[in-house]
Amino acid sequence: MKIFNTLTRQKEEFKPIEEGKLSMYVCGPTVYNLIHIGNARPMIVFDTFRRYMEYKGYDVNYVSNFTDVDDKIIKKANEEGVDPSEISTRYINECKKDMEGLGVRPATTHPMATKEIDGMIDMISTLIDKGYAYAVSDGTVYYRTRKFDGYGKLSHKNIDDLEAGHRDIGVVGDEKEDYLDFVLWKPKKEGEPYWDSPWCQGRPGWHIECSVMSKRYLGDTIDIHAGGEDLIFPHHENEIAQSEAANGVPFAHYWMHNGFLNIDNKKMSKSLGNFFTVRDISEKYELQVLRFFMLSAHYRSPLNFSDELMESAKSGLDRIRECADNLRFCIEQRKDTQESESENGLFAETDVFVKKFEDAMEDDCNTADAISAIFEYVRYINQHIDGASGAFLQRLYDRLSKLCDVLGIIIEKKEESLDSDIEALIEERQAARKNKDFAKADEIRDKLLEMGIELKDTREGVKWNRI
Numbered sequence: 001m002k003i004f005n006t007l008t009r010q011k012e013e014f015k016p017i018e019e020g021k022l023s024m025y026v027c028g029p030t031v032y033n034l035i036h037i038g039n040a041r042p043m044i045v046f047d048t049f050r051r052y053m054e055y056k057g058y059d060v061n062y063v064s065n066f067t068d069v070d071d072k073i074i075k076k077a078n079e080e081g082v083d084p085s086e087i088s089t090r091y092i093n094e095c096k097k098d099m100e101g102l103g104v105r106p107a108t109t110h111p112m113a114t115k116e117i118d119g120m121i122d123m124i125s126t127l128i129d130k131g132y133a134y135a136v137s138d139g140t141v142y143y144r145t146r147k148f149d150g151y152g153k154l155s156h157k158n159i160d161d162l163e164a165g166h167r168d169i170g171v172v173g174d175e176k177e178d179y180l181d182f183v184l185w186k187p188k189k190e191g192e193p194y195w196d197s198p199w200c201q202g203r204p205g206w207h208i209e210c211s212v213m214s215k216r217y218l219g220d221t222i223d224i225h226a227g228g229e230d231l232i233f234p235h236h237e238n239e240i241a242q243s244e245a246a247n248g249v250p251f252a253h254y255w256m257h258n259g260f261l262n263i264d265n266k267k268m269s270k271s272l273g274n275f276f277t278v279r280d281i282s283e284k285y286e287l288q289v290l291r292f293f294m295l296s297a298h299y300r301s302p303l304n305f306s307d308e309l310m311e312s313a314k315s316g317l318d319r320i321r322e323c324a325d326n327l328r329f330c331i332e333q334r335k336d337t338q339e340s341e342s343e344n345g346l347f348a349e350t351d352v353f354v355k356k357f358e359d360a361m362e363d364d365c366n367t368a369d370a371i372s373a374i375f376e377y378v379r380y381i382n383q384h385i386d387g388a389s390g391a392f393l394q395r396l397y398d399r400l401s402k403l404c405d406v407l408g409i410i411i412e413k414k415e416e417s418l419d420s421d422i423e424a425l426i427e428e429r430q431a432a433r434k435n436k437d438f439a440k441a442d443e444i445r446d447k448l449l450e451m452g453i454e455l456k457d458t459r460e461g462v463k464w465n466r467i
């Protein structure tokens with residue numbers, strides 16, 4: 001499988017550290033509000049990557065954190081007059097609900113920064129011992145950026161250019177040695193959560209959190225580290241500097257970054273009034289549609305969100321689901337029919353769609369092309385469904401379900417039963433049609449429509465749908 005590695009700016013063949021295993025860390029959200037649809041993009045694309053690796057047989061250890069101590073959380077807590085932990089707990093729970101709706105499976109571990117403070121103090125102490133960090137008199141601890149040779153290797157920035165960019169901002173204080181030095185530990189302010197440390201009562205900087213959680217749950221060197229492209233600099237660059245200086249080994253072999261989601265070609269922002277939470281979208285669309293929409297573009301491309309594109313995602317998803325509905329219906333009708341020799345041959349023909357799907361996913365997780373392969377397969381199924389045996393259709397269905405499952409798209413129908421009065425009405429209408437009382441049949445159909453049940457008469461019999 002080929003992965004575009006931000007570190008080398010090339011597609012590279014993926015070679016795991018340990019055969020058959022994948023260790024992966026994805027930076028998660030800061031939990032001070034409901035997640036927005038931009039936050040959903042890395043969740044969906046990297047969940048899909050994980051699903052594909054599991055489909056290939058990898059044993060995946062997938063870690064994604066919640067940043068539960070941060071200025072924004074504290075600000076929100078002060079506004080509401082509650083403890084910051086109440087805010088973070090509330091929004092972690094809400095985030096998990098959104099993830100479920102989006103079909104994002106829970107990570108193997110979801111560490112929380114506030115539960116990992118000891119590890120952070122340990123790593124900061126190691127960095128100080130090795131000369132990569134220093135504490136100043138108020139207890140702030142800084143990372144000595146220039147001491148780390150590889151600084152800039154992920155973002156492909158030159159350290160002297162970075163320094164020049166900082167010149168006009170102001171003077172370095174007496175104690176902070178360099179503009180490029182970043183905070184590992186900071187003293188508490190009035191009303192903020194804090195922990196004891198050798199330097200002062202305070203809290204960690206954001207970057208150290210991920211270095212420590214990745215080390216604790218996945219080890220010193222991991223296969224893949226991922227997140228949105230805005231995190232390349234400084235967050236991921238600083239994570240590399242911290243982890244590699246402290247552990248003395250490479251941090252991550254591959255770095256994957258998703259492109260940004262824009263709204264009507266503009267950056268999403270509260271001030272522009274084009275800011276949507278996943279919850280907002282769930283009022284208009286089933287969240288599976290949002291997932292399908294996200295996967296219809298390559299994960300590294302910028303993605304534009306608009307009503308038209310969501311509508312087209314919805315109709316694409318409907319096309320796949322209608323095919324699945326049809327299959328289920330026909331399988332039920334033709335339960336006892338065996339597959340013929342020629343159907344066995346036809347099934348072998350569908351290997352080509354699986355191959356196309358896999359080739360697309362092998363090429364840096366190209367979900368857009370993988371979806372095209374599914375559409376081609378759906379077209380093939382629609383052409384072969386008439387008169388086919390139940391056994392053959394079952395095989396086609398299982399294959400469709402397996403491919404959709406890699407994308408986190410659910411085609412199985414939740415077991416739904418109709419109320420007995422609705423069932424009675426459907427039967428009454430069938431009887432009316434049999435007696436050629438079409439006026440009555442139409443009347444019952446309209447009545448059912450009002451009750452939210454749509455009927456479709458097909459050659460195989462009557463089908464119903466909730467609307």
Ligand code: AMP
Nearest residue numbers: 028029030038039041042227228260261
């Ligand atoms: P944050 O809570 O801001 O740290 O973001 C959590 C994750 O969402 C990070 O991986 C970000 O890179 C990602 N992210 C934030 N905004 C967007 C966006 N508009 N499009 C794509 N990814 C985003």
Ligand code: ZN
Nearest residue numbers: 027028210235
């Ligand atoms: Zn991170």
